[in-house]
Amino acid sequence: MSAAARFATPINASVPPARAGEFRPLALGGLRISPPVVLAPMAGVTNYPFRALCRQFGAGLYVSEMITARGFLNGNRLTGLLASSQAGEHPRSIQIYGSDPLDLGRMVERLVDEGVDHVDINFGCPVRKVTSCGGGSAIPVKPRLVARLVRAMVRSAKHVPVTIKMRKGIDETTSTYLEAGRVAQEEGVSAVGLHARTAAQLYSGEADWDAIADLKSHLAVPVLGNGDIWEAWDALRMMRTTGCDAVIVGRGCLGRPWLFRELADVFLGREPAPPPNLGEISAVMLDHAERLVAFFGPRMGILQMRKWTSWYTKGFPGSAAVRARMMEIESLEDLRGLVGDLDPATPFPLHALRAHRGKGTRVQRVALPHGYLEQRDDDTPPRGPHSAEELEAWESALDAG
Numbered sequence: 001m002s003a004a005a006r007f008a009t010p011i012n013a014s015v016p017p018a019r020a021g022e023f024r025p026l027a028l029g030g031l032r033i034s035p036p037v038v039l040a041p042m043a044g045v046t047n048y049p050f051r052a053l054c055r056q057f058g059a060g061l062y063v064s065e066m067i068t069a070r071g072f073l074n075g076n077r078l079t080g081l082l083a084s085s086q087a088g089e090h091p092r093s094i095q096i097y098g099s100d101p102l103d104l105g106r107m108v109e110r111l112v113d114e115g116v117d118h119v120d121i122n123f124g125c126p127v128r129k130v131t132s133c134g135g136g137s138a139i140p141v142k143p144r145l146v147a148r149l150v151r152a153m154v155r156s157a158k159h160v161p162v163t164i165k166m167r168k169g170i171d172e173t174t175s176t177y178l179e180a181g182r183v184a185q186e187e188g189v190s191a192v193g194l195h196a197r198t199a200a201q202l203y204s205g206e207a208d209w210d211a212i213a214d215l216k217s218h219l220a221v222p223v224l225g226n227g228d229i230w231e232a233w234d235a236l237r238m239m240r241t242t243g244c245d246a247v248i249v250g251r252g253c254l255g256r257p258w259l260f261r262e263l264a265d266v267f268l269g270r271e272p273a274p275p276p277n278l279g280e281i282s283a284v285m286l287d288h289a290e291r292l293v294a295f296f297g298p299r300m301g302i303l304q305m306r307k308w309t310s311w312y313t314k315g316f317p318g319s320a321a322v323r324a325r326m327m328e329i330e331s332l333e334d335l336r337g338l339v340g341d342l343d344p345a346t347p348f349p350l351h352a353l354r355a356h357r358g359k360g361t362r363v364q365r366v367a368l369p370h371g372y373l374e375q376r377d378d379d380t381p382p383r384g385p386h387s388a389e390e391l392e393a394w395e396s397a398l399d400a401g
């Protein structure tokens with residue numbers, strides 16, 4: 001296919017595919033990830049069914065959604081299900097949310113015993129309920145606390161690679177990524193992931209790829225760049241302009257799991273085929289729904305599927321009425337019937353490539369505990385949820401955030 005016929009937005013119209021040997025596999029401890037592509041941990045999204053679907057299209061590392069250490073250790077049924085996998089998932093990768101070194105160490109020990117191949121810790125969650133207690137994206141404000149938490153995980157992980165995922169900082173005046181990255185490296189992480197936005201930005205605006213380049217120039221361990229990979233070509237641009245060692249793909253793959261096939265193509269030096277038309281997408285959507293129902297059961301699987309239908313059909317002209325009805329499906333049969341109302345020949349709309357999915361564009365003033373920014377040398381773990389009720393409220397806030 002000539003570059004002129006490429007299905008890409010103008011910013012990517014003439015990006016060359018990878019040259020042979022241009023990008024190396026990502027080395028994470030003993031793992032080799034090729035192409036150097038990571039599915040971002042996303043709450044309510046990167047459960048086993050979606051990871052397995054994405055893996056069918058491409059290759060790379062597919063990370064679980066964040067799993068609350070306290071819920072996992074308490075034996076919470078849903079937390080256990082979300083942390084679970086099925087035979088054949090390799091490498092198996094789990095993101096942990098927690099702020100108590102003892103919890104983190106115990107959880108990692110159990111995961112390693114279960115055969116997990118990689119663990120990541122969430123230092124980027126911007127949800128108010130979390131940061132106002134000093135958790136999530138508030139943690140990197142305190143480098144000694146970062147060191148304690150990472151140390152606990154690395155010790156328990158033995159041969160299994162540990163990574164962190166963080167944001168640039170709290171807001172434009174409180175940048176934390178360089179110091180937190182340096183400390184994590186000293187404590188033995190195998191790589192550092194940077195979502196190049198502040199907690200105040202949430203998911204709005206453009207990710208600041210210069211910060212990824214900056215982090216890369218300060219660290220010896222691999223740096224994973226994150227933010228605004230909407231088209232496979234974006235991944236090559238990010239790696240070329242920042243020098244990062246791998247890309248983490250978030251919202252771009254919501255309702256577009258074939259993005260991983262396109263990523264595999266461009267990293268192999270090939271022009272990807274054009275995206276699927278609405279008929280082919282309907283087949284993927286039904287496959288996804290069946291996987292969700294098999295994993296979560298009929299009721300919960302279908303409830304989860306509702307949001308996916310709007311991502312799969314996003315931007316398709318004339319789909320508004322069907323989309324609205326898809327948000328009310330009660331069964332696989334309902335979905336099969338509605339899919340029959342779509343015109344299968346409709347091509348994928350170009351403008352949908354960069355249409356934002358999953359999160360809005362609001363910004364926030366980050367809530368922190370009183371006097372928090374004046375206690376940066378403190379390494380006391382923040383208080384997490386204790387009772388079952390607190391944990392439940394906490395987990396639903398994480399999901400909503």
Ligand SMILES: Cc1cc2nc3c(=O)[nH]c(=O)nc-3n(C[C@H](O)[C@H](O)[C@H](O)COP(=O)(O)O)c2cc1C
Nearest residue numbers: 040041042043065066195227228229249250251358
């Ligand atoms: C629905 C949703 C859920 C998310 N949940 C998590 C999470 O559990 N852990 C985490 O580290 N980041 C989470 N994130 C942030 C993403 O991992 C990623 O950093 C962010 O979306 C930026 O990448 P993008 O610009 O490619 O979307 C979530 C993002 C979305 C859209």
